[in-house]
Amino acid sequence: MSPRIASLAAAVITAITAALALHFASAPTALPATAPPEVFSAGRAREHLARIAARPHPVGSQAHREVREYLVDTVRGLGVTPEVQATAAIHPDMEENSIPGATVHNVLAHVKGQDSRGVIAIVAHYDSVPTSPGASDDGAGVAAMLETLRALRTGPPLRNDVLFLFTDAEETGLVGARAFAFHHPLADQVSVVLNFEARGSQGPSLMFQPGPGNRWLIQHLARSGAPAQASSLFDEVYRRLQNDTDFTVFLQRGKTGLNFGFLDGFMRYHARTDDLAHFGLDSLQHHGEVMLALARHLGDDALEPAPPEDAVYFNAGPFLVHHPATWAPPIALLALLAVAAALVMGLRRGRLRASGLTWGVGALFAAAVAGAAAVQAAWWGVLRVDGGLGVLPQGDAYHGDLFIAGLLALTLSAVVGVQALFLRRARAEELVAGALAVWAVLGVASAFVAPGLSYLFAVPALVGALALGGQLRGSPEQPSARGRLLLALSAIPALMLWVPQVLNLYVALTLALAPVATLAVAPWLALLWPQVFAPMARPGRTVALPMLALACVLLGVGVVRERFDASDPRPSSVAYAVDANRGEAYWLSSDFEVDAWASRFVSADAPARRLDSYLPRFWRDVRVAPAPHRPLPAPSVRVSRDETRDGLRRLVLHVESVERAPLLQVRFEAGTPLRALTIAGQPVHASAVARLRDVPGGGLLEYWDVPPGGLPLELTVPEGTKVQLRATAVRFDLDLAPGAPAAQRPEDTMPVPFGFAVTDETLVSVTGEY
Structure with a gap:
């Protein structure tokens, strides 16, 4: 076999493997409403989603009440008696400087099992943010639950109970989940929680967070037949971020389970365009197929207690591979030994040189730096050409796929260009060997620090070391074409494991942090390039320059395509x-x-x-x-009790909001010496009170859907203390503002998505001393 044919075969193998990896990592195709009744159909679920996501439905709004009524009626129509848990609730541990609360209405559909050993809770929240219809967040999860409930009712009863929990007030601070997990009697019986969320509008549904002691759950996920996309990498990353979902509350309650969500389409998150027109039905199908498969599998499982052991897990094509986390260090050490053995053999046979290995290690780090620098420079250039991208608060783009493809092409160009320069000092095998050495060391380090991601380094290093050993058997003057082809074949595991995660990395971090993603992606390319492309003549010209040209085209098309209009405001x-x-x-x-x-x-x-x-x-x-002053209705504060005993003043206030203002904010003056606090009958524990007392700007309470008669607050302060507070009623519109700003808003603009910056809102505040 000639080197040219070997190079061509290597390129073909790489392309086919990458395509297969992307195929297996994609969401399943949405099934129509005519699909068999026992299977999940996104077409049928879409009918529910059209009702749920017809308009924004934040807690306390009329639309929110209509969605709740639709859920209750639909559950009853499926032959299950619904329950509504209506209560005032707070989450004192949600925020550092504030306490969220709400009048919540969780909707429960409890399907009894024949011989239940526990309750499988399937969870999604039905409230939306004020700026979004919430088709993805979290209408997709809610619609999938209704369709899953229908599909389950077509079959025989399961062994275990299945609870469909439609939580309220997630967007206000996980308040509905808190009310159920800590105050509903059924919560004690929950064995497994399956939570479904979204941080985008499309893409595969990823299992991104398991509970502790997750090995038995990962085993069930693999056996269930669910088309799961899961990686312990996600959990390692997510647990280090400041993000929460309803699943967080169940973990705090001591429960375990699995957390699912899709990430792509971040620009739609919390936005006006998170609607049915911009939603990917394939994501809904993926949500639903996983949900139904797990409900049936766990619903018939014995739910035997399992050892509290974590797992390392990942997709390898159509398979979910998993092993105990305790195996990670031995596997990584085995990869390190394999690489060391290959290096020793290469040095003894004269195929590798110590200086060449040094250059090989340097080439990998140089490629990483060059790739990140090129991506940073390119993104700065894109922002200067298209200034509109710089105003997007998510740090992303509506059509990010073109930009991601362009930045990946640019990264490959930089990596190949740098390593082509290093080929003047080192052989291709030495570049491979140097890269494998770094990866083996990273595998060992991660196995002890973050075992969930160690497989990304250890598996490619182990397979690459075996292939490198076969390649090094030939003479240095005439490298074997078969050996080079073997080296290319050894890149298949790295491709299968890394290609989906490369895309997930760029999507998760957003384009604003693309250089950070490139710092991880470039070393991967630096490992692959010598294995796949090194046999090519003049790789700088045959690979680097074409990739640079492709990058320019893709980024240019992305800039042209990225224009604000009614669809992408x-x-x-x-x-x-x-x-x-x-x-x-x-x-x-x-x-x-x-x-x-x-x-x-x-x-x-x-x-x-x-x-x-x-x-x-x-x-x-x-x-x-x-602005012109318009005397709008303001919140009012009424003292209903004021008594002093044992050196402490106990003050009971009722703070009333105004019509169509779903959110009431109450802020205490900085330094208010709070000793105890009760909100809507819910006592706040001492540590949370202390945090509020020590907030530099003053402690904050945020309550959604204030009950008739006002929000009751009971404060305890030292005798003689005056309490000063500011009450603000928040409407999420500009209907009462002078000049009717909202009516003049062009179609190619929209309110800033809730949570990212100041959005369309009217705030009326009053300050008083009591």
């Missing part, structure tokens, strides 16, 4: 704030670049400053401009 921030005490009003905007519509109210040169009085949770300056 520009986020634009305007809020109207009223100080009822002073009779003053202000326009607010958190935009770095104020667009034409927002500049009618807040000019581009308006001063920016912190505005804690209105935006206590906002972390940066906002533009502030005077």
